[in-house]
Amino acid sequence: MGMELKMLAWALVLGLVQIALAATLTTQQRGLGWNAGPRDDNLPPCTGLAGRLERALRNFLETFPFFAAAVLAVVALQAGSAQTARGAEIYFWARVVYLPLYALGIPYLRTAVWAASMVGLIMVLRPLLG
Numbered sequence: 001m002g003m004e005l006k007m008l009a010w011a012l013v014l015g016l017v018q019i020a021l022a023a024t025l026t027t028q029q030r031g032l033g034w035n036a037g038p039r040d041d042n043l044p045p046c047t048g049l050a051g052r053l054e055r056a057l058r059n060f061l062e063t064f065p066f067f068a069a070a071v072l073a074v075v076a077l078q079a080g081s082a083q084t085a086r087g088a089e090i091y092f093w094a095r096v097v098y099l100p101l102y103a104l105g106i107p108y109l110r111t112a113v114w115a116a117s118m119v120g121l122i123m124v125l126r127p128l129l130g
Contacts, residue, residue: 003085004124007092008071014095015064018057025050049103056102060095063117067091070124079127087123094120 027035029050030043045051067088074084094117101110 004088007088022053090120
């Protein structure tokens, strides 16, 4: 298995971890009754760490489909290279670093790390564009 697919698999694990963290802290803030219930009420967003983890998860979910599509296309077209492998690694590790930065509420550096993840994604995508 190539590095691109390995990083895709680890990005899936990272996404699952983020879901578990955000869900756990949201449940702690809103209660088990809310979690088990129909969630019909429009509640205000979670605050503090629970809110930051929820927003970090949403940010991950905004970029992950593009990363997954790029990796799968590179693999299907056998367009992988050292650049695409490095791009996949950059995307993944930047997303790993992004999570605690967002959880701790660290501005600017968090944005720079997000930008690095986008550079990695573009590195994976580049050979698909000709």
